[in-house]
Structures are given as C-alpha cells and as structure tokens.
Amino acid sequence: MKILTGNDLKTGAVTWWDGQNWSLHVDDAVDVGDAADEILGRESAARRVNAAYAIDAERQPDGSVRPAHIKDRVRALGPTVRPDLTRKPADPAALNWVI
Amino acid sequence: MADAIGTGADEVQFRFRSDAQVDHAAVTVDAFLDQSNAAAVRIEPGDDARALLPHLDRLALVEVNFPTFGDGRGYSSARILREAGYTGELRAVGDVLVDQIAFMRRCGFDSFAPAVPLDETDVAAAFATWPQVYQPTTDGRVPIWKLRHG
Amino acid sequence: MYRYDQYDQAMVDARVAEFRDQARRRLEGKLTEDQFKPLRLMNGLYLQLHAYMLRVAIPYGTLSSAQMHMLGDIADKYDRGYGHFTTRQNIQYNWIKLEDAGDILADLASVEMHAIQTSGNCIRNISSDHFAGAAADELVDPRPYAELMRQWSSFHPEFSFLPRKFKIAVIASKRDRAAMRLHDIGVEIVRNEAGELGAAFYVGGGMGRTPMVAPCIRDFVPLDQFITYAEACLRVYNRYGRRDNKYKARIKILVHELGKDEYARQVEEEFAHLLSQGIEPPLAELERIKAHFADPAFKTGLPTAIDRNDPDFALWVDRNTHPHKAPGYVSATISLKPVGGIPGDASADQIRLMARLAKDYSFDECRVTHAQNIVLPHVEIGQLHALWTELEAAGLGTPNLDRIGDIIACPGLDYCSLANARSIPVAQKISQRFAENGKADVIGELKLKISGCINACGHHHAGHIGILGVDKKGTENYQLLIGGSEAEDTSLGKITGPGFDEAGIVDAVEKATEVYLAHRQDGERFLDTYRRIGMDPFKEALYG
Numbered sequence: 001m002k003i004l005t006g007n008d009l010k011t012g013a014v015t016w017w018d019g020q021n022w023s024l025h026v027d028d029a030v031d032v033g034d035a036a037d038e039i040l041g042r043e044s045a046a047r048r049v050n051a052a053y054a055i056d057a058e059r060q061p062d063g064s065v066r067p068a069h070i071k072d073r074v075r076a077l078g079p080t081v082r083p084d085l086t087r088k089p090a091d092p093a094a095l096n097w098v099i
Numbered sequence: 100m101a102d103a104i105g106t107g108a109d110e111v112q113f114r115f116r117s118d119a120q121v122d123h124a125a126v127t128v129d130a131f132l133d134q135s136n137a138a139a140v141r142i143e144p145g146d147d148a149r150a151l152l153p154h155l156d157r158l159a160l161v162e163v164n165f166p167t168f169g170d171g172r173g174y175s176s177a178r179i180l181r182e183a184g185y186t187g188e189l190r191a192v193g194d195v196l197v198d199q200i201a202f203m204r205r206c207g208f209d210s211f212a213p214a215v216p217l218d219e220t221d222v223a224a225a226f227a228t229w230p231q232v233y234q235p236t237t238d239g240r241v242p243i244w245k246l247r248h249g
Numbered sequence: 250m251y252r253y254d255q256y257d258q259a260m261v262d263a264r265v266a267e268f269r270d271q272a273r274r275r276l277e278g279k280l281t282e283d284q285f286k287p288l289r290l291m292n293g294l295y296l297q298l299h300a301y302m303l304r305v306a307i308p309y310g311t312l313s314s315a316q317m318h319m320l321g322d323i324a325d326k327y328d329r330g331y332g333h334f335t336t337r338q339n340i341q342y343n344w345i346k347l348e349d350a351g352d353i354l355a356d357l358a359s360v361e362m363h364a365i366q367t368s369g370n371c372i373r374n375i376s377s378d379h380f381a382g383a384a385a386d387e388l389v390d391p392r393p394y395a396e397l398m399r400q401w402s403s404f405h406p407e408f409s410f411l412p413r414k415f416k417i418a419v420i421a422s423k424r425d426r427a428a429m430r431l432h433d434i435g436v437e438i439v440r441n442e443a444g445e446l447g448a449a450f451y452v453g454g455g456m457g458r459t460p461m462v463a464p465c466i467r468d469f470v471p472l473d474q475f476i477t478y479a480e481a482c483l484r485v486y487n488r489y490g491r492r493d494n495k496y497k498a499r500i501k502i503l504v505h506e507l508g509k510d511e512y513a514r515q516v517e518e519e520f521a522h523l524l525s526q527g528i529e530p531p532l533a534e535l536e537r538i539k540a541h542f543a544d545p546a547f548k549t550g551l552p553t554a555i556d557r558n559d560p561d562f563a564l565w566v567d568r569n570t571h572p573h574k575a576p577g578y579v580s581a582t583i584s585l586k587p588v589g590g591i592p593g594d595a596s597a598d599q600i601r602l603m604a605r606l607a608k609d610y611s612f613d614e615c616r617v618t619h620a621q622n623i624v625l626p627h628v629e630i631g632q633l634h635a636l637w638t639e640l641e642a643a644g645l646g647t648p649n650l651d652r653i654g655d656i657i658a659c660p661g662l663d664y665c666s667l668a669n670a671r672s673i674p675v676a677q678k679i680s681q682r683f684a685e686n687g688k689a690d691v692i693g694e695l696k697l698k699i700s701g702c703i704n705a706c707g708h709h710h711a712g713h714i715g716i717l718g719v720d721k722k723g724t725e726n727y728q729l730l731i732g733g734s735e736a737e738d739t740s741l742g743k744i745t746g747p748g749f750d751e752a753g754i755v756d757a758v759e760k761a762t763e764v765y766l767a768h769r770q771d772g773e774r775f776l777d778t779y780r781r782i783g784m785d786p787f788k789e790a791l792y793g
Contacts, residue, residue: 010276012299068723079673168287175488198284
C-alpha cells in the first residue's frame with residue numbers, strides 16, 4: 001500500500017495520513033492509492049503537515065501498518081537506542097519490528 | 100543587434116537612488132562587450148563581473164540575475180563592481196526574497212526587481228534588522244571593530 | 250574566555266528577533282518550506298527523523314560554567330532531558346518544536362550563546378584545540394584568532410549563500426588536536442624566521458563522499474592581513490565553487506580540480522585587490538580579544554605528586570589527564586563514553602553537574618572536544634581525586650580517553666534523516682565487547698570512528714579504525730576502514746573489503762585488534778603497526 005507521512009509543522013512530530021487528518025500513530029495510516037500527490041499538495045499548502053512524502057508499506061495480518069523502509073520504521077517508533085523515548089517504551093518486541 | 104532582456108522600470112519594486120530611473124534595456128555581458136552603444140548590462144551567475152571593469156564609465160545600469168536565491172554568486176559580482184568604483188544603478192533581479200535583501204543592499208545593490216513582489220512591511224523590517232555590522236563593505240556602514248577602536 | 254560587549258549582544262539579539270519573525274511567517278504560510286528551510290538552517294534548526302533538531306554553536310568548543318548550565322536547562326525545558334555533543338564541538342537537541350525555537354534562541358542569547366550558522370551553505374562553527382590555553386606545546390592560544398574569524402564570518406553579506414557548507418579550524422601547535430587538515434580551511438598560527446606570528450592556510454580538506462587532506466596554500470600570512478586573506482579564499486570559492494552537483498560543491502573539489510597552485514594564484518590575485526579595500530580589523534581588535542583569553546590566576550607552589558593508592562583513580566589519571574603548561578595543573582577529560590553508552594550524550598543533570606565541576610575545579614571553564622568528550626582545562630593536581638570521585642558517582646569517570654572504548658559516533662539512523670544505517674548500536678556493542686574481553690588497555694591508543702552514512706559526520710575516514718554504515722538492499726551493512734588519522738600525520742582510512750552485518754562488524758573490529766596484537770613491535774600503536782605491515786594481514790584475518 002501507499003501511505004503518506006510527514007512532520008507536524010509546529011511541533012515536528014512524525015505524522016501519518018489517516019484519511020482525514022494526520023495521526024501520530026503509524027497504524028492509523030491508510031492506503032492513498034494514486035491520490036498521493038493531490039493530498040500532499042493540499043495538506044502542505046494548508047500547513048497541516050510539513051515535508052510530507054509517500055512511502056510503501058504493508059498491512060500486517062493483525063491490522064498494523066509496517067513501512068517498507070527501516071528509516072520510516074525508526075520514525076514510526078523512535079530511536080532504537082532509547083526505548084524509553086519511543087512510542088512503545090514497554091514493548092520488548094518493538095526493536096525487532098524496526099529492524 | 101543582440102536580444103534585449105532585463106527588467107522594465109515597472110518591475111523595480113524598491114529603488115534607493117535619487118537619479119532618474121534608467122530606461123535602457125539590459126543586454127548580456129557578451130553582447131555588451133561587442134557593442135559600443137549599450138549603457139546597461141545583465142550579469143548572470145556564471146559571468147565574470149570583472150569583464151565589465153574597463154567599461155564602468157559608460158554603464159548606467161547593471162542588473163544581476165538571481166535565478167535561484169540559493170545561488171550566491173551575485174553577491175560577489177555586486178561587491179566587485181562597487182569595489183572597482185562603479186556608481187551607477189546596481190539592480191538585483193529574479194528570486195529576490197525578503198530574507199536576503201538586507202545582505203544584497205550591503206553588497207551594493209541599490210534597486211530590486213523581485214520576480215514575485217515582496218511585502219513592503221516585511222522589507223522595511225528586513226532593512227532594519229541589523230543594528231550594527233561586523234564587516235565593512237562599500238555601503239559605508241561602520242563595522243563594529245571600528246566602533247570599538249575608532 | 251571571550252565575553253560579548255554591547256555590540257556582540259545586540260547582533261545576537263537582532264538575530265533572535267529576525268528568526269522569530271521568520272518562524273512566524275512560516276507558521277502563517279507567508280514562507281513555503283523551500284523558502285524557510287535555508288533560513289532555519291542558518292539558525293541550526295533541522296527537521297530530522299523524530300522532530301526538529303537544534304544545533305547550538307559552541308565557538309571553538311569553549312563554555313563557561315553558566316553557559317553549560319543553561320545547556321542543561323534547555324534540555325529539560327524544551328527537549329527530553331538530554332543533549333548530544335558533536336564532532337564539531339557543538340551540542341544538538343533532538344526533540345525541538347518549531348514554536349519553541351525562538352524562545353530557545355532567546356534563552357541562549359541571555360548567556361551569550363546562539364545557533365547562528367550551525368547549518369546551511371555558510372561559514373559554520375569555527376573549531377579549535379580543546380586544550381587551547383592549557384597545553385604546554387602550543388605556540389599561543391589559538392582561540393583569539395578563532396574568535397576574530399567568528400565575528401568576521403557571522404552574518405557575512407557576501408558569503409551566506411555559498412555553494413555548500415564551510416568549516417574552519419584554527420590551531421597553534423604542531424600537534425594537531427582539531428583535525429585541521431580535514432577542514433575547508435585549516436589555519437595554523439606559526440612563527441616565521443624573523444620571529445613574527447602569522448597564519449599558515451590549509452585549504453580544501455574534508456571528509457564525506459570524497460575525502461581529502463588540505464594542501465597548504467600559503468605558509469605565512471602576516472597577522473595584520475589574516476582576515477583579508479580568508480576573505481579572498483572565500484570569494485574565489487563563492488565565485489567558482491561548483492553549483493551543478495551537491496556532491497561536488499565543497500571547496501575541496503575546487504582546489505582539487507584547479508590544482509592547489511592555480512587556486513593559490515587566484516586567491517593571491519583577489520587578496521591583492523582586497524588589501525586596497527580596508528576590510529582588515531586593526532591589530533588592536535586582536536589584542537582586545539586576546540585580553541579575554543589571558544591566563545586565569547594559576548596558583549604557584551602547588552603539589553605535583555599524585556596519590557596512586559587507589560588503582561582505579563590512578564588509571565583514570567593516567568588515561569584522562571593531559572600535561573598543562575602551569576606546574577601543578579593538568580587538563581582532565583570527562584568521558585561521555587561509558588561502557589555500552591551513547592557516545593557524546595549527556596543528561597540534563599550530568600550537564601549541570603559538569604557546569605558545577607567547571608566552576609569548582611577549572612576556573613569556571615570547560616571545553617567540548619571533537620571526540621565528543623568534555624575537558625576541564627585547568628585542574629589542580631591536588632584536587633584530581635575529589636573531582637574523580639564526583640565524576641565516578643555520576644557515571645562520568647570512564648578512564649578510556651583515546652582507547653577503543655572512546656568511540657566517536659554520529660547519531661546515525663536512530664536520529665538522522667540522512668543516515669543509511671544505525672551507528673549508535675554498533676558503538677555500544679563494540680564498547681561492550683572490549684569491556685568483556687578486557688583488551689582495551691593492552692591495545693592502547695585506538696581511535697575508532699563510526700558514521701551512519703557517507704556524509705561522514707562521525708569522521709570515519711580519520712579513524713585508526715573507521716566504520717561506515719551503508720544501505721545494502723534495504724538492510725544495514727557496515728564497511729570497515731583502517732589507517733585513518735586526524736592528527737598532524739593526517740591520513741585517510743582504506744576500506745578492507747566487503748562489508749559486514751551488525752554482528753559481523755563487531756567481530757571484525759575485534760579481529761583487527763588481534764592482528765595488531767599479534768604483529769606489534771615495541772611502542773607501536775595500532776595505527777603504527779598497520780602502517781608498517783599494510784592491509785594484507787588484516788584482510789587475511791577478516792576474510793580468510
């Protein structure tokens with residue numbers, strides 16, 4: 001699937017297009033198909049997202065979303081060397097998910 | 100006859116000269132050097148401003164093109180001309196933005212023809228940003244080291 | 250150290266106001282990201298993997314206690330409780346909000362600090378010797394010259410849109426502790442045969458995609474022409490540096506393509522012209538700045554003996570202290586490389602502690618080194634034990650300076666949007682491996698440097714052992730390099746062969762040290778043995 005990701009203009013937080021808004025959680029990301037450019041153009045111009053781009057991802061059997069590239073998985077989770085600062089500080093499997 | 104290019108008088112949004120605005124069309128450096136009657140020339144980033152030094156006395160207008168604001172060669176071209184004693188109009192054209200305009204002025208530009216007109220309040224604020232300057236240029240502003248030591 | 254006068258403060262304050270206005274216009278939509286990006290970069294504000302990252306300038310790595318304390322407070326107030334000291338003597342915060350950036354710059358300005366020109370295609374932070382003003386072997390303190398250049402390069406109207414970034418280092422000793430020859434401009438303050446001080450200019454060094462060692466362009470520029478000569482070097486670069494290809498845009502490419510003699514000739518021509526323009530500050534300005542760097546009131550008659558009863562303390566003294574020009578003093582290095590830790594990171598509490606230690610033990614001054622450690626430059630030998638006790642209690646007492654555990658690592662793919670691979674976990678695993686095998690002291694001096702991508706912010710080309718993280722078909726892979734040196738015997742590391750995965754690179758580093766131990770002759774460091782025996786024994790051990 002094709003999903004969209006970027007950063008919040010004001011806070012810099014990593015966000016994912018959930019069909020209506022920009023969510024902080026990668027699992028909320030939706031498949032935008034061919035509409036990536038149109039959505040990116042509109043949302044960037046409205047400043048609801050900054051530096052956004054389209055990436056490949058896979059919907060997992062459990063419904064979660066896994067970006068194809070390790071860089072975006074690091075963005076989704078947080079720095080692998082500081083589990084306490086990630087989105088899943090208590091999840092021991094989170095590191096494996098990134099790698 | 101070389102192609103005439105360059106900004107018209109109505110595209111000049113800011114001008115800091117009291118003499119009459121030059122109406123001559125600007126020509127390329129190559130064309131200028133071939134002609135004996137042109138009084139205005141347009142410098143592109145890759146041109147050597149020093150090619151104009153033997154002809155400064157017949158120049159009334161030099162336009163320096165900034166096709167993209169990130170290409171900073173025009174700043175050097177401007178300073179080179181002013182350092183050589185050029186006193187005619189020195190016009191920055193093209194991708195001239197609010198956040199570069201104060202530096203451009205310090206380098207010797209005295210008129211500006213931005214491709215996209217600028218907000219005049221923002222420009223006034225930009226020119227007023229720096230209470231002092233660390234480096235002397237030909238703009239006459241006294242550098243901080245001179246204020247310290249006289 | 251340098252203290253701002255009213256003029257310096259006014260400039261920094263004006264910059265804060267300018268940036269607040271630029272950020273406001275961005276948030277209001279009057280500036281697009283393409284227009285805003287170079288402006289925020291000129292204030293050190295990046296957009297990285299997790300948030301905005303702010304790189305605060307620490308000019309020539311020197312900080313007062315009050316400044317260091319503020320850096321700790323900023324980590325707590327605006328970030329997530331820690332900061333990262335970099336290979337250019339700066340500090341980075343990783344979790345910054347754009348809407349806070351103006352306030353952070355204002356807080357910094359209140360202690361005479363800023364983030365001016367720590368990114369962007371302009372002249373960056375000027376780095377120097379972390380033992381400046383303390384080392385017995387320096388000709389003079391290089392920092393006044395660095396400060397003169399800092400002011401010259403700040404808000405320079407002609408050089409703010411260069412083809413690419415521009416990094417300058419200034420030293421004043423034969424021992425090069427600032428990797429001077431790996432900078433765009435490296436300056437060595439020297440004395441000529443007539444006994445006059447002047448500057449030797451090395452231009453065109455750098456790492457990254459095409460590493461090069463800077464040639465000497467001019468071996469003596471008189472001090473009263475120093476800034477004019479620098480201006481000439483920059484003007485030639487601004488006019489003729491390549492702008493067609495981002496990866497060929499540094500001055501090292503221009504110097505290489507013209508040849509050093511032609512580049513030097515063009516600089517001489519511009520220099521001759523600029524001498525008529527009166528742009529050189531008077532020598533009185535250099536003298537004014539030098540007065541700020543006068544020696545602190547060193548005591549005399551101090552004890553010089555060290556009580557070596559405690560073997561852990563004795564080890565730390567042997568490893569982490571450096572001879573000082575004043576009897577009874579040493580410079581002490583605080584390691585930010587605990588075993589298994591994140592190189593260069595320090596918590597807000599640790600930063601504030603180091604600020605207090607600088608005040609209590611080192612005349613209120615500390616330094617950031619390009620190896621990502623902190624130096625207390627002037628410590629009484631008699632106070633070392635008390636200092637060390639405090640450092641140990643805070644996890645800052647690791648006795649590993651210049652040993653294999655003293656790893657330099659960029660933030661890598663855990664933080665940086667340019668990275669291809671994670672660098673920090675590799676550093677951690679290597680650190681742990683050598684803590685376990687107990688060989689670090691037997692090996693002795695070994696400078697290990699890790700970069701997560703070809704941009705080489707970890708300076709891997711200049712490592713005795715260097716590691717470069719690459720992307721190999723979507724997975725992280727690591728190349729091993731051997732034989733680089735950042736010191737006055739500058740050399741660039743050579744790649745050993747095919748890369749390794751994460752577990753493999755840790756084993757490879759260990760194997761390389763085993764080759765060294767098997768072959769070394771008396772007194773040879775790892776680097777010396779490699780230079781003597783060459784790559785083949787290493788290749789043999791690594792690849793069979």
